[in-house]
Amino acid sequence: MSRPDIAVLVGNPKPASRTLEAATLLARELVGEPDPVVDLAELGPALLDWSDARVDEAVARVSAARVLVVASPTYKGSYTGLLKLFLDRIPGGGLTGTVAVPLMLAAGPGHAMAPEVFLRPVLTELGASVPVRGLSLPEQRYDDPSASADWLAQARPLVSSLATEGALA
Numbered sequence: 001m002s003r004p005d006i007a008v009l010v011g012n013p014k015p016a017s018r019t020l021e022a023a024t025l026l027a028r029e030l031v032g033e034p035d036p037v038v039d040l041a042e043l044g045p046a047l048l049d050w051s052d053a054r055v056d057e058a059v060a061r062v063s064a065a066r067v068l069v070v071a072s073p074t075y076k077g078s079y080t081g082l083l084k085l086f087l088d089r090i091p092g093g094g095l096t097g098t099v100a101v102p103l104m105l106a107a108g109p110g111h112a113m114a115p116e117v118f119l120r121p122v123l124t125e126l127g128a129s130v131p132v133r134g135l136s137l138p139e140q141r142y143d144d145p146s147a148s149a150d151w152l153a154q155a156r157p158l159v160s161s162l163a164t165e166g167a168l169a
Contacts (some may be wrong), residue, residue, distance in 0.1 A: 074136075104120035
């Protein structure tokens with residue numbers, strides 16, 4: 001089975017959130033149409049059941065991606081507990097060979113460093129390569145292409161090249 005080019009993992013407790021939309025838009029701009037798209041709000045309490053097959057399948061699909069956009073709103077200055085529950089299900093080294101792209105929606109500029117300070121370390125701990133700086137988007141501009149244009153101009157060439165067949169093996 002070939003690895004999917006790009007997957008999206010969203011840790012917003014609200015289903016079909018702005019965070020989900022922002023992450024999906026970013027994935028499309030980076031590499032192409034994401035598959036799978038895992039909206040953790042849809043798994044909810046199942047994340048607490050370590051025998052839940054749906055969660056196991058989501059972990060396997062996310063872990064198999066070449067590129068993984070990991071997105072969360074900024075909650076209390078960090079990522080959500082929902083995302084933490086899911087990431088705890090991925091074994092150490094489980095994202096080896098995956099390029100991770102941290103994305104967080106922020107209520108204000110004081111949270112601009114949250115993707116770098118909080119998401120990057122956990123993704124690295126799980127074995128992912130995080131070759132570009134995390135993206136913090138103002139929640140009011142989550143769907144405004146100009147809000148991420150400069151970041152995309154720098155990140156797209158590197159992430160796209162790493163997503164090509166065999167580049168991560």
